[in-house]
Amino acid sequence: MMHFKSVRQCQRFVSTQGQIANLFLLHRKHLSAADHRKLRFHAIATWRQITMSINA
Numbered sequence: 001m002m003h004f005k006s007v008r009q010c011q012r013f014v015s016t017q018g019q020i021a022n023l024f025l026l027h028r029k030h031l032s033a034a035d036h037r038k039l040r041f042h043a044i045a046t047w048r049q050i051t052m053s054i055n056a
Helices: 007-024 033-055
Strands: none
Touching: 007 033
């Protein structure tokens, strides 16, 4: 929290970061390598789609 100007700014970052992290954080111990690659590809494609719509 020391790097944020205010509690509100910190809360905004943390709430957004949590949603984004859910796209990328996977429990690999429950997945095969092939399944992990498929899910990673899908997460990255979703992220690109979201960022393209924001930039448009």
